[in-house]
Amino acid sequence: MRIAIIGAGIAGLAAAQTLRDGGINATVFDKGRGPGGRMVSKRTEHGSIDLGAQYFTARDPRFQAAVSDWARAGVVAPWTVTPVVLPERQPARPETRLVAVPRMSALARHLAEGLDLQCGVQISEVTREMTGWVLRERHGETVGEFDAVLLTAPAPQAQSLLAEPSPRLAAEAAAAVMQPCWAVGLVLERPLEVDFDAGFPSSGPLGWLARAGSRPERPHTPEIWALHATAAWSEANIDWSPEAVAGFLEQAFADLLRRPPAVVERIAHRWRFSRARHPLRAGAGFIEHEDILCAGDWVTDGRVEGAWQSGCAAARRLLSLSGAGAPAGE
Numbered sequence: 001m002r003i004a005i006i007g008a009g010i011a012g013l014a015a016a017q018t019l020r021d022g023g024i025n026a027t028v029f030d031k032g033r034g035p036g037g038r039m040v041s042k043r044t045e046h047g048s049i050d051l052g053a054q055y056f057t058a059r060d061p062r063f064q065a066a067v068s069d070w071a072r073a074g075v076v077a078p079w080t081v082t083p084v085v086l087p088e089r090q091p092a093r094p095e096t097r098l099v100a101v102p103r104m105s106a107l108a109r110h111l112a113e114g115l116d117l118q119c120g121v122q123i124s125e126v127t128r129e130m131t132g133w134v135l136r137e138r139h140g141e142t143v144g145e146f147d148a149v150l151l152t153a154p155a156p157q158a159q160s161l162l163a164e165p166s167p168r169l170a171a172e173a174a175a176a177v178m179q180p181c182w183a184v185g186l187v188l189e190r191p192l193e194v195d196f197d198a199g200f201p202s203s204g205p206l207g208w209l210a211r212a213g214s215r216p217e218r219p220h221t222p223e224i225w226a227l228h229a230t231a232a233w234s235e236a237n238i239d240w241s242p243e244a245v246a247g248f249l250e251q252a253f254a255d256l257l258r259r260p261p262a263v264v265e266r267i268a269h270r271w272r273f274s275r276a277r278h279p280l281r282a283g284a285g286f287i288e289h290e291d292i293l294c295a296g297d298w299v300t301d302g303r304v305e306g307a308w309q310s311g312c313a314a315a316r317r318l319l320s321l322s323g324a325g326a327p328a329g330e
């Protein structure tokens with residue numbers, strides 16, 4: 001069975017791995033320069049900064065088992081941090097917070113090993129033809145013909161690809177409204193003297209801040225902080241320039257700390273689709289119509305764990321459609 005997976009985030013990679021374990025080598029396409037999707041790190045001259053997913057949790061036993069494998073392979077480690085709610089400084093809910101090491105993108109790189117992954121390919125059309133599903137990239141070139149397609153792009157991007165081949169799935173994707181997030185990395189001249197490494201501001205434009213060097217296997221110097229604006233602030237100011245956002249959020253950070261940080265470099269990244277406001281919580285973990293399936297965090301619960309579960313569930317469905325059955329160990 002010829003299977004195309006659109007998207008090499010955690011969902012697409014989990015699906016491709018599960019298919020491979022079941023004997024099917026899927027082709028994975030991603031428009032980005034490398035795999036990882038929203039679990040990426042930005043390279044700067046001062047090192048990498050995690051500007052997307054900050055950590056993840058593992059609640060389901062299957063995902064916990066996968067995390068144990070990744071920990072043994074040295075690509076995931078617990079981040080021993082107690083974020084505080086600011087400005088009160090109350091500790092946030094205790095739970096095991098996991099990160100990829102030495103940067104968030106390391107997990108995707110590990111999962112992608114040995115897969116047929118084609119990066120820098122943006123799929124812009126999925127069309128049913130006599131002999132199967134034909135995928136075309138944004139210049140109109142055909143990239144392949146497949147018996148089934150697994151779409152793992154964020155909901156709005158999935159929605160536009162689905163409009164022609166499956167208006168029904170497109171309507172489901174439209175229901176999983178996704179919210180934006182402006183993220184900023186601040187490289188400091190000297191360490192900040194504050195008694196916390198991560199925090200959830202309870203008001204104002206910031207929703208999250210974290211000291212990068214407090215995570216395992218990250219350098220402590222220079223000191224880098226990652227800031228995330230709230231969804232409401234990001235939505236209201238989505239068209240600001242990165243420079244304006246970096247300056248504004250730096251000031252909000254200074255106001256919160258009651259001291260100006262000495263910043264030597266600022267990087268802002270706009271996530272138009274960061275997390276699903278209304279994830280579908282699909283019982284099966286995926287949605288499908290004919291031979292097109294959708295998976296990803298928006299289909300389940302809007303988290304890294306949900307994305308992984310969704311990709312695995314969709315792959316198991318594809319294996320059963322192909323007659324290959326579940327992979328060994330399932």
Ligand SMILES: Cc1cc2nc3c(=O)[nH]c(=O)nc-3n(C[C@H](O)[C@H](O)[C@H](O)COP(=O)(O)OP(=O)(O)OC[C@H]3O[C@@H](n4cnc5c(N)ncnc54)[C@H](O)[C@@H]3O)c2cc1C
Pocket residue numbers: 006007008009010011012029030031032035036037038039051052053054055056057121122123124152153154157161181183228271273274275295296297298302303304305307
């Ligand atoms: C700022 C931020 C903070 C977050 N914090 C947390 C957190 O603390 N905990 C947590 O669990 N989760 C968090 N998340 C969410 C987490 O990152 C996602 O749940 C998870 O990474 C989603 O994985 P995915 O594979 O479903 O989608 P993605 O990672 O988005 O992967 C989809 C891939 O599809 C590709 N793609 C899209 N369209 C096309 C196309 N037309 N052709 C080819 N490729 C395409 C994209 O390039 C992307 O690589 C956060 C996300 C953001 C942005």
